Amino acid sequence: MVVLGIDTSGPTGGVALVSESGVIAECILDVRRTYSEHLMTALDFMLREASLCLDDIDGISVSRGPGSYTGLRMGVTVGKTLCYCLGIPLAGVSTLRAIAQEVAGLGVTAVPLIDARRGRVYASAIAFGHGEASGTEAMSEALIEVSELKRLVASLPGRLCFLGPGATRHGEELKSSAPERSFVLPADQSLCRPSHVARLGTLRLASGESDDLFEFEPVYLRASEAEVKWSESHGS
Numbered sequence: 001m002v003v004l005g006i007d008t009s010g011p012t013g014g015v016a017l018v019s020e021s022g023v024i025a026e027c028i029l030d031v032r033r034t035y036s037e038h039l040m041t042a043l044d045f046m047l048r049e050a051s052l053c054l055d056d057i058d059g060i061s062v063s064r065g066p067g068s069y070t071g072l073r074m075g076v077t078v079g080k081t082l083c084y085c086l087g088i089p090l091a092g093v094s095t096l097r098a099i100a101q102e103v104a105g106l107g108v109t110a111v112p113l114i115d116a117r118r119g120r121v122y123a124s125a126i127a128f129g130h131g132e133a134s135g136t137e138a139m140s141e142a143l144i145e146v147s148e149l150k151r152l153v154a155s156l157p158g159r160l161c162f163l164g165p166g167a168t169r170h171g172e173e174l175k176s177s178a179p180e181r182s183f184v185l186p187a188d189q190s191l192c193r194p195s196h197v198a199r200l201g202t203l204r205l206a207s208g209e210s211d212d213l214f215e216f217e218p219v220y221l222r223a224s225e226a227e228v229k230w231s232e233s234h235g236s
Contacts, residue, residue, distance in 0.1 A: 001019060001020060001058045001059065001202060001205065001206065002017060002018070002019050002024065002052070002056055002057055002058050003017070003018055003019070003057070003058060003059045003060065003061055003091075003198045003201050003202045003205065004016070004017055004043075004057045004059075004060045004061070004082070004198065005017075005018065005060075005061045005062075005194040005195060005196070005197035005198025005199070005201060006039070006060065006061070006062045006063070006075045006078060006079050006194060006197065007062075007063040007075065007095070007098065007192050007193070007194040007197045008035045008039065008063070008067075008068070008071040008072060008074050008075030008078075009063045009065060009066070009067025009068060009071055009072055009075070009095040009114075009192055010067050010068055010071060010095075010114070010165055010192065011030065011031060011068075011071075012028065012029070012030050012031075012165075012191055012192075013028075013029055013031065013035065013063075013071065013075070013192065013194065014026065014027045014028040014029040014042060014193075014194045015027050015039065015042050015043050015046055015194050016046075016193070016194035016195035016197070016198045017046065017047075017050055017052065017057075017198065018195055018198040018199055018202060019202075020202070020206075023195045023198075024050050024052075025046045025049060025050040026046075026193070026194060026195045027042040027043075027045065027046045027194075028191070028193070028194070029042055034070065034074070035071060035074045035075065036074060039074065039075075039078055040078070054082070054086060055086070057082075057086065057088060058088060058205075059083075059088050059089045059090070059091060059201065059202070059205045059210070060079045060082055060083050060088060060089075060090050060091070060201070061079075061090075061091045061092070061093055061197050061198050061200065061201020061202065061204070061205070062075050062076055062078075062079035062090065062091075062092055062093070062197065062201075063075060063092075063093060063094075063095045063098055063192060063197050064076070064092035064093060064094065064095070064216075064218055064219050065094075065095055065218045065219040065220055065221065066095055066096065066114060066116075066122040066141070066143070066219060066220060066221045066222075067095050067114060067122075067192075067218075069218075069220065072218035072220070073218060076092075076216065076217070076218050080213050080216065083213055084213055089205055089210035089211075090210060090211050090213055090216060091200075091201035091202075091204040091205050091209065091210055091211060092201075092211050092216055093197055093200040093201055093204070094124070094141060094219075095114065095122075095192050096112040096114065096122060096123070096124045096141050096164070097112075097124070097126065097141075097200060098192045098193070098196040098197045098200055099112035099114075099163060099164040099190065099191070099192045099196070100112045100124070100126045100128075100135065100163070101193075101196035101199065101200065102163060102185065102189055102190065102191075102193070102196070103128065103161050103163065103185070104128050104132070104133050104134075104135060105128055105129075105130065105131045105132055105133055106128060106130070106161075107128060107129060107130040107158070107159070108127075108128060108158060108159045108160065108161045109125055109126065109127040109128070109138055109156055109157055109158045109159065109160050109161065110125065110126045110127075110128060110135070110161050110163060111123060111124075111125050111139075111153075111156065111160055111161065111162050111163070111167075111174070112124060112126075112163055112164040112166075112167075113162060113163070113164040113165070113166030113167045113170060113171070113174075114164055114165055114166045115165060115166040115169050115170065116143055116166075116222070119145055119146050119147070120143055120144060120145055120146065121143075121144060121146055121149065121166045121170060122141065122142070122143055122144075122166070122221060123139070123141070123142065123144055123149055123166070124137070124139055124140060124141035124142070125137070125138040125139035125156050126138065127157055127158060133203075134203070138156055138157055139152070139156065141221070142221065143221045143222050146170050146173065146174070149174060150173065150174055150176075150177050151177070153174055153177035153178050153182070154177050154178055156178075158181070159181050159182065159183075160175075160178055160181060160182035160183075161182070161183055161184075161185055162174055162175060162182065162183070162184045162185065163184070163185035163189070163190040164190050164192070165187075165190065165191075167184050167185065167187075167190055168187045168190070171184035171185075172184060
């Protein structure tokens, strides 16, 4: 099975091709404005370099969020469109879970973080045993105040690893709640890699799970800035 992974949840994302035997190819994009000009070009380049074509893809996995509204919509739209045109299944995966895969199997509790501004982060916690790829959820993904998460850190099990784009800004502060058993992963090792998205999607697809192309939507975990401003201006 060849699965295409798509991540557009943040300013660094991209596409990857994986099979049961490992990563076939991966293209990382550093996009500060929009993926619309780069995503399909990157996919075309990667397929040509791997001597594959669109018809060789058996399924598509896409990061469903949380993350950038515009970015997530772009990735989900591309994924759904390709799946519809090619007649192949779609598997959405959590952006936070994909970030946590960087330390899968290392016997630590991953605490993936995405900065949500205004003193908040998107966060979850996944406890990985040694050699364990999937892990056990120790905290459900949520939009949470950094101060509140700081209070919860001490109750999380095992050795803690703060990672993800939000860890660059908030990792050291959170680490101070359990300094003797926690560390912050460097920024270049804290990406939501499209190959991780593809691997997680492969697991879902291999077990017979997939998402409805017409019902699947990104998971934002909060209202958009436009919706917040509209509510504030209308007193709701």
